[in-house]
Amino acid sequence: MKISCKVIEDILPLYVEEMVSEDTKKLVDEHIDSCESCRRKLNGMSLPVNLPLDTDTTAFKRVKAKMRKKKIQTVIFAIMMTISIIVALISTLTAREYIPYHEGLISFIESDDGTIIIKFSDQVAGYNISTSPSKIGEGYTYHITTWDSIWYRNIMKKSNKAAFLNLDGKKVDSVYYYNADRSEDILIYGKDQNPTGGMVTLPRLVLGYYLLLALFLASSSGILLYLYRKNERAKNILLKFFLLPISYITAHLLIKGFPVSSYSAMMDFVSILINAISLYIATISAMVIIRE
Template sequence: MKISCNIIRDMLPLYAENMASQDTREIVEEHIASCENCKKQLEEMRTPEELPIDNDITLLKNIQNTLRREKLQTIILSVMVTLVLAVITMAYLTAPAYISYNENAISIIERDDGTVLLNFSEEVSGFDVNQSPAADNSGYVYDITTWETIWDQKISKNNLENTVLNPNGETVDSIYYYNTDGSENILMYGDPITDGSVVTLPRLVLNYYVMFAIGFLLICGIGLAIFRKNEKIRNGLEKIILLPISYLFAHLLIMGLRSTSYLAGRDFYAILLVAISLYCALIAGRNILKKLSNKKPKSTL
């Protein structure tokens, strides 16, 4: 009996996989010996089909770049948070604890060449000197204060060396020691500059920076409320508003609720360093949170 090609083709898969019986194999072999079409189909079954190779690696590169950016942002966040903690710790350890006037803390030595020498005791970690011309322009008036720090008390003692007050030969009319509790200055050397009391007040410059940051924060907040539906402007304002937030938070960490300082320069640089680190940390954290929120599946009702 002659078997049609359709029947043979139904048998070919079993034959190609060596799963057919001996009788079936003999029927298939007898047929393909005289049928080129069925023989060709058998050969195609036995030849593994090669899948086309996709040479486009753009998607893979995009995934790698995304992972690299996320890793870098996480590293930046960790480094900046660590830097903030380190700066705050150092600011606390080196914060001046002002020393009230006593004759043992500082002594004044006048040398033969006209220079005036400041001699500090072991308890003094640092000092500040303000110079101003005398009212009659006969010389200069100096206001001095001293302090100690936790760093010098507990960790590394810094013994101050004798310091020349007027290294360029300026005429020293008088030297006052000012306390930081609002009490009047104490005359240590020379003649009094007035008949009444003299008081050295802290500087208010940090207060101006705080007010500027608050005003800038309010302006950015108003801008966010106005342009909340404009994604491009909103994203830009979200980054900008972190600047005054970082500064105000840094001021709070360094100064607390105070905005006056006898060492405004030192305190401002410490605040600025913390603010920059905080800003970088907040930007990195914002980007990470946005990516995480975008990856969350949206719930459907």
């Protein structure tokens, strides 16, 4: 039976895939043996198709780099938040709880060479001593305060402390104790420097000035951020600047709360600064993670 080439061409795909019956296969074989055109078509269908390999790895590398960057930012965020929490926790545990003066808190020992030794009671975890020239003689006036803290009261065992007032040979005219509560200083050794009036050791207000500066910068940059909100480049720069004072304000609230006066301003400022830097870097990292 003579079969047309059109019919064979329709069957060839099934023939190549060996999806025809034996009878149909014999018919196709007989036709191909006698038809050059169909034989060429069969040979073309039988050749393996070599698909070109996509050797362009640019997209893959881009995705990989993006994932690596996101992973790094996540690690930075976690580290900075951990540092911020640890600093805030340490500041809370070691926050100074100033001890009001009472009998037995401090005792004085005068050595033969004129050196004066101060011994503190077991209640004292730390102390601060400052000096100023005497108003009534050639010696010096000493101002002392002491404190306790949650850390030393519950975690680290306190030991008896002592301090030498005048190892440098200075004459001690007076020693005052201040309670760090704006009350009048108490004369506990020597001559009264102010016989006609009292003396008060006041806290430093420098943290308040820094907080006001941060509030001013946050307000100014916030206004500029609103005005340039449609300018993407300016908005990104202003946002990063805006977050600086915001981080400092947040750190101040974490470390000090709302009070701005401090009898240990330097220590508080260092804690606030470390916390602010950690919060700022963590916030920038979080923004990058969210955008990606």
